[in-house]
Amino acid sequence: MGRKLLTEHVNVEGIETFKVYRQHGGYRAVEKALKMMPEEVVEEVKKSGLRGRGGAGFPTGMKWSFLAKPEGVPRYLVCNADESEPGTFKDRYLMSKLPHLLIEGMIAGSYALGARTSYIYIRGELLYVLRILEKAIAEAYANGFLGENIQGSGYSLDLHVHPGGGAYICGEETALLESLEGKRGNPRNKPPFPAVQGLYARPTVVNNVESIAAVVPILNLGGDEYAKIGVGKSTGTKLFSACGHLNKPGIYELELGVPVEEFIYSDEYCGGIWKGRELKAVVAGGSSVPILPKELILKTAAGENRLMTYESLSDGGFVTGTMLGSGGFIAMDETTCIVKNTWNFSRFYHHESCGQCSPCREGTGWLEKVLHRLEHGHGSMHDIDLIVSVAKQIEGNTICPLGEAAAWPVAAAVRHFRDEFEWHVTHPKEATAPGAAYRGNLVLA
Amino acid sequence: MEPTTAAKPQFSPAAQAEIKRLLTHYPDDRRKSALLPVLHIAQAEFGGWVSPEVQDLVAEVLDLKPIEVYEVSTFYTMFNLKPVGKHVIEICRTGPCMLRGSDELTAQLERLTGAKVGGNSPDGNFTLKEVECLAACGFAPVVQVREQYYESLDTPEAVDAMLRELRGMVHRPILPWEENGLPTSLQNN
Numbered sequence A: 001m002g003r004k005l006l007t008e009h010v011n012v013e014g015i016e017t018f019k020v021y022r023q024h025g026g027y028r029a030v031e032k033a034l035k036m037m038p039e040e041v042v043e044e045v046k047k048s049g050l051r052g053r054g055g056a057g058f059p060t061g062m063k064w065s066f067l068a069k070p071e072g073v074p075r076y077l078v079c080n081a082d083e084s085e086p087g088t089f090k091d092r093y094l095m096s097k098l099p100h101l102l103i104e105g106m107i108a109g110s111y112a113l114g115a116r117t118s119y120i121y122i123r124g125e126l127l128y129v130l131r132i133l134e135k136a137i138a139e140a141y142a143n144g145f146l147g148e149n150i151q152g153s154g155y156s157l158d159l160h161v162h163p164g165g166g167a168y169i170c171g172e173e174t175a176l177l178e179s180l181e182g183k184r185g186n187p188r189n190k191p192p193f194p195a196v197q198g199l200y201a202r203p204t205v206v207n208n209v210e211s212i213a214a215v216v217p218i219l220n221l222g223g224d225e226y227a228k229i230g231v232g233k234s235t236g237t238k239l240f241s242a243c244g245h246l247n248k249p250g251i252y253e254l255e256l257g258v259p260v261e262e263f264i265y266s267d268e269y270c271g272g273i274w275k276g277r278e279l280k281a282v283v284a285g286g287s288s289v290p291i292l293p294k295e296l297i298l299k300t301a302a303g304e305n306r307l308m309t310y311e312s313l314s315d316g317g318f319v320t321g322t323m324l325g326s327g328g329f330i331a332m333d334e335t336t337c338i339v340k341n342t343w344n345f346s347r348f349y350h351h352e353s354c355g356q357c358s359p360c361r362e363g364t365g366w367l368e369k370v371l372h373r374l375e376h377g378h379g380s381m382h383d384i385d386l387i388v389s390v391a392k393q394i395e396g397n398t399i400c401p402l403g404e405a406a407a408w409p410v411a412a413a414v415r416h417f418r419d420e421f422e423w424h425v426t427h428p429k430e431a432t433a434p435g436a437a438y439r440g441n442l443v444l445a
Numbered sequence B: 001m002e003p004t005t006a007a008k009p010q011f012s013p014a015a016q017a018e019i020k021r022l023l024t025h026y027p028d029d030r031r032k033s034a035l036l037p038v039l040h041i042a043q044a045e046f047g048g049w050v051s052p053e054v055q056d057l058v059a060e061v062l063d064l065k066p067i068e069v070y071e072v073s074t075f076y077t078m079f080n081l082k083p084v085g086k087h088v089i090e091i092c093r094t095g096p097c098m099l100r101g102s103d104e105l106t107a108q109l110e111r112l113t114g115a116k117v118g119g120n121s122p123d124g125n126f127t128l129k130e131v132e133c134l135a136a137c138g139f140a141p142v143v144q145v146r147e148q149y150y151e152s153l154d155t156p157e158a159v160d161a162m163l164r165e166l167r168g169m170v171h172r173p174i175l176p177w178e179e180n181g182l183p184t185s186l187q188n189n
Helices: A018-023 A028-034 A038-048 A060-065 A090-097 A099-113 A124-142 A173-180 A209-221 A223-228 A260-265 A294-298 A338-352 A358-375 A381-394 A402-426 A428-432 B013-023 B028-045 B052-061 B066-073 B095-099 B102-113 B156-168 B176-180 B184-188
Strands: A076-081 A117-122 A158-163 A204-208 A237-244 A250-255 A279-283 A291-293 A328-333 B087-092 B126-131 B143-145 B148-150
Touching: A018 A099, A018 A124, A028 A099, A028 A209, A038 A060, A038 A099, A038 A209, A038 A223, A060 A099, A060 A204, A060 A209, A076 A099, A076 A173, A076 A209, A090 A099, A090 A124, A090 A209, A090 A237, A099 A117, A099 A124, A099 A158, A099 A204, A099 A209, A117 A124, A117 A173, A124 A158, A124 B028, A158 B028, A173 A204, A204 A209, A209 A223, A209 A237, A237 B095, A260 A279, A260 A294, A279 A294, A279 A402, A291 A294, A291 A338, A291 A402, A328 B095, A338 A358, A338 A402, A338 B095, A358 A381, A358 A402, A381 A402, A402 A428, B013 B028, B028 B052, B028 B066, B052 B066, B087 B102, B095 B102, B102 B126, B102 B156, B143 B156
Parallel strands: A076 A117, A076 A204, A117 A158, A237 A328, B087 B126
Antiparallel strands: A237 A250, A279 A291, A279 A328, B087 B143, B143 B148
16 A cells, blocks of 8 residues: 555544544644745745646646746635546545645645635535535634634735636636636636736636645655655656546545556456456546557556556657546446547537637537547548547647647547547448447557 | 516525625625626525526626626526526536446436426426536546535436435525535545
């Protein structure tokens, strides 16, 4: 068993209350931070090597150090709790089970950045989690960890939770800020980046729930100690949301570096594929990352064991690799129809496109339509090249990365499972029969 | 004779107090920030949907132009713009739920409630709505009814139990997590 830094006490009775959380070492990181200079807190996070846990994997400490600090202008820390990347459900779990961990991270982070008001933007569907957080925040105020002059340090902070309204795009940080200002969630052009002009045009840092929570063990252990956990530049522990055709789907906190094969098959983790079936493919980091066939998710193209790290999962680039992304690990068994699954994801991105950039608004629509006809036995061979071409023309031509998120899964599905798309064209009748997934030879790139 | 007009909607005192509290979260010149939370309150107050009149009321309360509310209410999928049944069942249809039977679940719910996706049941009890990922993929297939998640609905028994529970509800609790506890997945994990 690896170390658990975030979820160590998750099963303790009453851990969602201030009292029990405190008894288990809670708020020590805040006490420690308040005795340090804010820049020293930033330095510890830099030393830890923590990379953004929302999906992009950008070093958190570096993001913090980019924050502009003009005299007399308020600045903000905003927590991105708009978890909606298909396959990802770790933040919801963390917030509902350990609300004080996020609050503690928010206090330490806000202190490091000099924010006096901070927000947790939570997706609207999770109103019940919002109520859990608000209850915990009230406890933190009552115990002198929020509000004026926290623990006699002279530092003051207000923390609020803000619900979204059902829009995947608001997980993009500038769309999230627009939404927090009471507008449609249209991503902003960058530059200016939020670090310079974010919420209310003031300097702002936006971090994922798990990134902010990780600040707590980083401060408790020290950045250097934290960096010793994991492999290479993939430091620390990470929550993985395992779902799809697994015997034991759920949330697992891993020290980065566990072999993918062990994660899937070991009884300590996912316990193998359900119903005694074979694994067919995995989407390893949330629906946006390239799908890989069994052969390439278990081993790299060079034949090395693939590990649950940022570097190992992206080994081989997009030709034979994928990305760690948000840690949303979707396993598919041998009966899964890749064409249907790709169509499903394309429908998702079409539905969630905010509509402001033509390549994404129109392109996601065409991807959905053409994939729909391929899946339902009305497609042609030309359609297969058409979706690859549409995906290419979305990629890189949009304001925000939803364009890439929509394009990558399609390109990867055709790259690794082209024969399956072709089978849908050559066997239109079988393709539409219930449960008629193609089980032919996998074509490896 | 005066034409009869529907009474202008008004927020209850409890909702007004909650809106007042919410407005303290944002700078004084940024009242618009409270728009999404206030729309949620409005939807809970006025029968699970936001009519044009209710949206106008929201605009009035926040000193906004009505269009500023309309353009937001039409962007975010959680706000229902048409009358809904007593229980709005939001079925997750995205990949991980599909892999574990959301298509079958949808068909089953249509059969058992008499509602079609996007519409209401004849008895007015249910509205079926397909939604995208609800962030509960490990407990698929999943539906949301108001603030409550119903998870692992992969057997007819589980679906029956949910519908029985919903049919038996005398009123819709505003804070189901307080009255019913957390969803099972969160209790067990």
